[in-house]
Amino acid sequence: MATIKDVAAAAKVSTATVSAVVNDSAYVSPGLRARVLQAVRELGYAPSQLARNLRRGRSELIAIAVADLSNPFYARVVCAAEAAVAAWGYSLVVFNSDEKPEAEKRILGRVRMLHCEGLVLVPVGEASHAGRRDPEGGRLPTVLFGRVIDDDRLDAVTIDNFSASYQATSYLIDLGHTRIGAITGPMHLSTGKQRLEGMEAALRAKNIALDSRFVRQGEFREEAAYSAARGLLTQAERPTALYVASGLMALGVMRAIADVGLRCPEDVSVASTDNIPGVRGLRPSLTRTEHPIVEMVNEAVRLLVDRIKANHRGEGRTVVFQPSLVVGDSCVSLNRPPR
Amino acid sequence: MATIKDVAAAAKVSTATVSAVVNDSAYVSPGLRARVLQAVRELGYAPSQLARNLRRGRSELIAIAVADLSNPFYARVVCAAEAAVAAWGYSLVVFNSDEKPEAEKRILGRVRMLHCEGLVLVPVGEASHAGRRDPEGGRLPTVLFGRVIDDDRLDAVTIDNFSASYQATSYLIDLGHTRIGAITGPMHLSTGKQRLEGMEAALRAKNIALDSRFVRQGEFREEAAYSAARGLLTQAERPTALYVASGLMALGVMRAIADVGLRCPEDVSVASTDNIPGVRGLRPSLTRTEHPIVEMVNEAVRLLVDRIKANHRGEGRTVVFQPSLVVGDSCVSLNRPPR
DNA sequence: GAAATCCGACGAACCGTTTCGCCACCGTCG
DNA sequence: CGACGGTGGCGAAACGGTTCGTCGGATTTC
Numbered sequence: 001m002a003t004i005k006d007v008a009a010a011a012k013v014s015t016a017t018v019s020a021v022v023n024d025s026a027y028v029s030p031g032l033r034a035r036v037l038q039a040v041r042e043l044g045y046a047p048s049q050l051a052r053n054l055r056r057g058r059s060e061l062i063a064i065a066v067a068d069l070s071n072p073f074y075a076r077v078v079c080a081a082e083a084a085v086a087a088w089g090y091s092l093v094v095f096n097s098d099e100k101p102e103a104e105k106r107i108l109g110r111v112r113m114l115h116c117e118g119l120v121l122v123p124v125g126e127a128s129h130a131g132r133r134d135p136e137g138g139r140l141p142t143v144l145f146g147r148v149i150d151d152d153r154l155d156a157v158t159i160d161n162f163s164a165s166y167q168a169t170s171y172l173i174d175l176g177h178t179r180i181g182a183i184t185g186p187m188h189l190s191t192g193k194q195r196l197e198g199m200e201a202a203l204r205a206k207n208i209a210l211d212s213r214f215v216r217q218g219e220f221r222e223e224a225a226y227s228a229a230r231g232l233l234t235q236a237e238r239p240t241a242l243y244v245a246s247g248l249m250a251l252g253v254m255r256a257i258a259d260v261g262l263r264c265p266e267d268v269s270v271a272s273t274d275n276i277p278g279v280r281g282l283r284p285s286l287t288r289t290e291h292p293i294v295e296m297v298n299e300a301v302r303l304l305v306d307r308i309k310a311n312h313r314g315e316g317r318t319v320v321f322q323p324s325l326v327v328g329d330s331c332v333s334l335n336r337p338p339r
Numbered sequence: 340m341a342t343i344k345d346v347a348a349a350a351k352v353s354t355a356t357v358s359a360v361v362n363d364s365a366y367v368s369p370g371l372r373a374r375v376l377q378a379v380r381e382l383g384y385a386p387s388q389l390a391r392n393l394r395r396g397r398s399e400l401i402a403i404a405v406a407d408l409s410n411p412f413y414a415r416v417v418c419a420a421e422a423a424v425a426a427w428g429y430s431l432v433v434f435n436s437d438e439k440p441e442a443e444k445r446i447l448g449r450v451r452m453l454h455c456e457g458l459v460l461v462p463v464g465e466a467s468h469a470g471r472r473d474p475e476g477g478r479l480p481t482v483l484f485g486r487v488i489d490d491d492r493l494d495a496v497t498i499d500n501f502s503a504s505y506q507a508t509s510y511l512i513d514l515g516h517t518r519i520g521a522i523t524g525p526m527h528l529s530t531g532k533q534r535l536e537g538m539e540a541a542l543r544a545k546n547i548a549l550d551s552r553f554v555r556q557g558e559f560r561e562e563a564a565y566s567a568a569r570g571l572l573t574q575a576e577r578p579t580a581l582y583v584a585s586g587l588m589a590l591g592v593m594r595a596i597a598d599v600g601l602r603c604p605e606d607v608s609v610a611s612t613d614n615i616p617g618v619r620g621l622r623p624s625l626t627r628t629e630h631p632i633v634e635m636v637n638e639a640v641r642l643l644v645d646r647i648k649a650n651h652r653g654e655g656r657t658v659v660f661q662p663s664l665v666v667g668d669s670c671v672s673l674n675r676p677p678r
Numbered sequence: 679g680a681a682a683t684c685c686g687a688c689g690a691a692c693c694g695t696t697t698c699g700c701c702a703c704c705g706t707c708g
Numbered sequence: 709c710g711a712c713g714g715t716g717g718c719g720a721a722a723c724g725g726t727t728c729g730t731c732g733g734a735t736t737t738c
Contacts (some may be wrong), residue, residue, distance in 0.1 A: 004725060018725095050725085055727085056725090061453075069417070074415070091432050093400075278620050353718045354695080365697095387693090388737070389694075
């Protein structure tokens with residue numbers, strides 16, 4: 001591949017001049033400028049980002065490490081991140097920690113070696129290595145996404161998980177449900193924990209007890225939710241409604257309901273949280289809280305770029321978005337006899 | 340951040356020795372070796388990939404550019420690619436051309452600047468810029484994925500689209516359907532074209548004519564499929580079965596069927612092609628052809644790495660995978676009166 | 679007309695590695 | 709005892725750009 005020296009030789013100028021022309025970083029007389037551009041065209045010259053970055057100490061790379069890339073929710077996040085990052089002139093390097101702390105650790109090392117300028121991180125949970133790195137200074141600009149971990153030096157963008165489950169549960173309660181079950185995520189994740197807490201709070205506000213027999217915790221995965229729901233629905237007594245803590249899980253739950261021979265919403269009402277492409281296809285259409293993913297990701301990248309560019313060194317800033325309840329027809333009212 | 344020079348100074352050796360220790364590229368006496376490792380640890384030194392890559396002429400980056408990242412199908416591809424690429428020691432840079440030829444062109448330039456060592460490309464179609472680059476030599480190792488374009492110098496990994504639609508259509512025919520409609524993709528994409536051709540061939544084999552009133556072409560998107568299906572199903576005469584050319588489209592079609600007040604499979608049978616996480620949640624469960632995405636991606640990355648490492652310079656190699664028909668209960672038989 | 683000003687182009691240092699060639703020192707063998 | 713082969717470690721040249729300080733010629737200003 002042609003280098004800047006080849007171009008300089010072909011145009012009979014110095015490499016400094018070629019650089020000036022290519023980067024528009026200094027005025028170059030029209031004559032030379034034309035010669036240089038001509039040479040660039042003839043040689044098909046493209047500056048090496050590698051060399052440029054080495055010199056400039058930049059990489060124009062932003063990394064995103066998600067805890068479960070096979071979850072369509074995070075796939076959407078990656079999609080939005082690609083667009084957001086490109087708009088700022090960066091390229092996106094994608095990593096999947098697959099909920100494994102050691103994989104996350106490996107990734108953090110890799111991100112550092114690649115000199116990525118920033119990192120959007122969906123941490124694997126308490127065991128995350130995000131905070132405890134960089135013995136001496138040189139912290140990698142990082143913004144946590146979705147899940148938080150206890151580190152107030154890091155920026156974070158999250159959804160109000162408490163509110164999400166509170167809204168969904170309140171909706172079910174208002175329809176007259178009192179025996180409400182839950183299919184929720186792991187308690188070591190802020191998302192799993194807060195969504196359960198919001199649900200409990202909503203129940204408590206109406207003096208309803210959460211029946212522990214109706215609560216199942218497991219991975220935020222379709223299969224986990226499927227078997228949890230099967231178990232939950234085939235026991236002697238079962239709830240009249242379910243709160244499902246993620247969209248992917250909702251897919252599994254709906255499948256389980258059908259597979260055990262029940263109908264939604266006639267036999268069991270379902271409300272869920274978060275949103276993946278597949279849930280729109282569900283019949284009945286699911287009552288759920290939706291997350292403004294694109295806005296959240298844009299904000300995350302904005303925070304990140306701000307920290308990179310302005311060298312923002314302050315405390316971690318946290319931006320919390322609000323979920324909105326989207327009512328479908330997966331819930332039935334017990335207040336009046338169903339039609 | 341600490342550099343190799345800092346380490347060299349701290350350990351009182353030359354940078355060459357540090358490099359030898361860090362890379363295990365030459366024998367270093369135990370004494371020095373220990374001093375170097377000690378210094379590395381104290382300074383928290385990690386070699387700069389930037390500088391290393393510049394010197395080695397490598398980037399340890401593989402790029403993937405997909406035509407529509409918001410399609411869960413490609414999100415799965417990206418997920419699989421991340422794993423495959425990591426297994427070979429590379430990191431994955433993700434791009435989304437959003438079906439726009441000019442975006443793809445921009446991406447190709449960016450991939451080149453970043454010195455990515457290879458590219459997995461889902462081209463935007465005939466207008467793809469993949470082939471016509473690099474005036475002089477220096478071709479970027481590229482493997483086409485899913486869709487092909489007319490360039491026999493490029494490796495390609497695809498699914499047998501013809502067979503997919505042939506199988507699905509034959510299945511519908513065997514159930515007694517003769518008025519079969521199609522919701523399919525754009526004809527300028529090999530996937531859209533071949534899937535329609537396979538369907539036509541299956542019909543022709545049974546002497547059934549394809550009624551053009553029952554065929555709708557559009558983008559491989561959920562909304563496009565939704566409105567196409569609505570239009571198709573609300574005209575005076577309608578087909579008894581539909582072949583839908585993608586999983587994402589199937590989601591839209593199922594929604595449309597419900598929204599126009601029809602039932603699947605009683606009123607209209609549906610068979611589709613390809614597989615996204617959401618379709619498993621559909622009730623009735625969809626009859627479809629599935630793609631071995633993970634295997635396909637692994638093969639694509641293998642071909643790519645082979646070309647990178649061994650500098651494979653030969654003709655483009657094409658690997659075609661076979662889809663398999665998964666029978667659900669979204670199709671009804673017309674041969675006997677339904678129970 | 680000489681001095682001061684300006685500015686386009688250039689040379690060279692530098693970014694942080696790897697790697698090649700060389701040197702010095704060791705033990706060994708004649 | 710001297711020549712010699714082997715080898716651990718070093719110095720310095722790349723890799724391909726950017727950028728700062730400088731130079732010299734043209735223009736302006738007294």
